[in-house]
Amino acid sequence: MAEELLQGEGQQLIYACLELRLAIEAIVYETLQGYEKHLSPEVAAAYQNWQPNKVLELLREHDPLADRSLRVRVQRIADDGSPEEGPSFFEGVDRRPTVKWVEKAHRSMGSFLHQRTISQLKNGRQIDEAKLRLEATRIATRLDEVLKSEVHNIRVTGGFPYRCSGCGSEQIVPMAALILEGFADIDCEVCSIVCRLVINEATGEPRIADRSGA
Numbered sequence: 288m289a290e291e292l293l294q295g296e297g298q299q300l301i302y303a304c305l306e307l308r309l310a311i312e313a314i315v316y317e318t319l320q321g322y323e324k325h326l327s328p329e330v331a332a333a334y335q336n337w338q339p340n341k342v343l344e345l346l347r348e349h350d351p352l353a354d355r356s357l358r359v360r361v362q363r364i365a366d367d368g369s370p371e372e373g374p375s376f377f378e379g380v381d382r383r384p385t386v387k388w389v390e391k392a393h394r395s396m397g398s399f400l401h402q403r404t405i406s407q408l409k410n411g412r413q414i415d416e417a418k419l420r421l422e423a424t425r426i427a428t429r430l431d432e433v434l435k436s437e438v439h440n441i442r443v444t445g446g447f448p449y450r451c452s453g454c455g456s457e458q459i460v461p462m463a464a465l466i467l468e469g470f471a472d473i474d475c476e477v478c479s480i481v482c483r484l485v486i487n488e489a490t491g492e493p494r495i496a497d498r499s500g501a
């Protein structure tokens with residue numbers, strides 16, 4: 288609908304902005320519903336927010352991957368845990384808009400929906416249709432990419448189990464940290480040994496990169 292309206296002018300462009308703004312909200316709210324069963328009491332406050340960027344910010348506190356695009360590949364694993372050679376069974380991307388993008392795009396489209404101020408009207412300042420169309424087209428293109436994702440609403444829960452080499456206590460390595468940073472620092476609460484875990488590119492398993500006594 289928005290793409291058709293963007294071919295017009297005047298009020299059609301205004302309605303295009305409204306459609307795009309509603310589309311941004313719908314995508315974020317759909318993401319929120321994917322977390323419904325796993326929301327902490329604090330993040331549950333996201334249900335009380337209508338501003339999509341605020342909703343994503345609250346979700347990101349609960350899950351650092353909430354506004355990150357993730358690539359998924361399903362491939363056969365060999366006996367040693369490494370991926371077998373050959374084509375994947377499936378490969379796709381869950382494309383998600385970031386908090387920063389949502390805030391800017393939502394505000395940008397909203398700026399064209401307000402009545403001109405008295406000052407603007409007196410000075411003959413009308414809506415710049417060329418600027419509106421350019422900005423709206425850019426946003427529509429990104430939303431189309433998100434909607435055409437091969438997979439949607441992936442949630443990476445839990446973490447990797449790890450047994451401290453110092454005291455043997457069981458630890459959980461945050462999955463999000465390993466995905467975002469490629470490593471996770473663990474400070475054992477029992478024996479105070481500090482270690483850094485990284486992902487083994489060959490097997491996909493975490494391994495100790497370095498260790499020092501605290």
